[in-house]
Amino acid sequence: MNHPVTVGLDGSPESLASAEWAAGEALRRRLPLRLVHVRPPAPPTPPGGVDIHHWEEKLLRENREALEQRHPGLSVTTGHITDQDPVHALLDACDAAELLVLGSRGLSGMAGFLLGSVAMATVARAAKPVVLVRAATAGAGAPGAATPAPEGREVVLGWDVRHPNDALVEFAFDAAERRGVPLRVVSAWAPAPALRYEPTAAAGGNLEPSTEELARERAETLEGLLRPWREAHPGVEVIPGVPLGSAGRELIEAAEDASLVVVGRRRTSGLHIGPRLGSVAHAVLHHVSAPVAVVPHD
Template sequence: MTALVSASADADPLVIGSRGLGGTMGFLVGSVGLALVAHTDRPVVLVRSGASAEDEHQRDADGRPSSTTPYRDVVLGLDHEHPDDAVISFAFEAAPRRSARLRVVHGWNQPPCFAYGLPSDPLLNAELAREEASAVEAALAPWREKFPGVEVVEQTPVGSAGDHLVDAARDASLVVVGRRIRRTPLGAHIGPVTHAVLHHATAPVVVIPHE
């Protein structure tokens, strides 16, 4: 692992393989892969063992795999409270290289009071949903201007961001997520969302470290 971390200093990005768990079960990321993602300051691309070029493309008219059909969406996991330029830029640049849509996914949770059995308030839920959608729209506005040719689809579903990104990965050519660089006495930290995506996404995953 130390050798890979050293090599990553001159790599942009660093690409590593991962044992697959089958077409619908995602990655099996070992300790070396997780440690590498956690410790390198460079983007890391994880590609599932057995993946093929056809996996990144839409199926043909007969429902068969093809490498000549349009690419599936590029998916970006967005934290609108701490948006990072490096993460967003990577996704916006990756989409036009594939002539693909960019699907931006931001999951959010209801107020903690609902977890204690209190009745849900439809009006409050609707207002919170509008606020989340507006925040995502605001975070992406300058990037839409910078990349006017990229078709962007914004999704702000309620629930775990990791779960929603794993779902989105099933029909994606690439998933882009960030990892905040945090040094603690217990070691480097990946974060629960990125951790979930690394273990369960079926599409290639790019992890972008950022402050």
């Protein structure tokens, strides 16, 4: 059974942009697309004061028809979620999907129903990958701004080589391969505090590895971990990097020309109880304009 690419709609420009992005992703994966409207427990009055049920049906019907017209061959189904907590409803929809796509505004402007705490809670708890998509920068927030931000030329993967995992890397290689673009792998790091004060030769010489030596070791580790993935995906150009600095900041800078940014989320994280987003994923979701895929892993 082919699980669909599922997208949550609330009528905001960002959710409409996410539907357009999800349609392209469904075609790339040769999967059906499912549009799901999630109604909050106390839904606001639709524009013009029309009946909420009529507005929901119209939203789904018009978007389904528009997507089918723009993407011939795409199979689109629709559905409503009205009687559940929104986060639980989206998590259920995600469980039945290949991946879930939601709209996002980062830190700018007023968020639609699915763009704020509901979206972030869903990302933090989903069992499948979740992609957050922004509307085009020039039109974000304007009526009818329903196109994703322009796609760049690379897929960017943020990878902590201290915790390698297959799910995250496979998702990134697969995304680059389907798009026919390079994969930039960013493995940022910082030396331990004690190594930031290297002893001088006059004080007895360097007793600890230098920053340059640590960077070289990090690069060698990354190359070794990438080797089997390069062999499995020979058509993907890989651009590895081990910049010295904050992982979040380095990923944000690398994402300027990205078509997709891929980050991981550990299902359990240290002493924290329950699902949560790590600091790197949180920073990327709020500051990167490209679509961001958050891939859960052990």
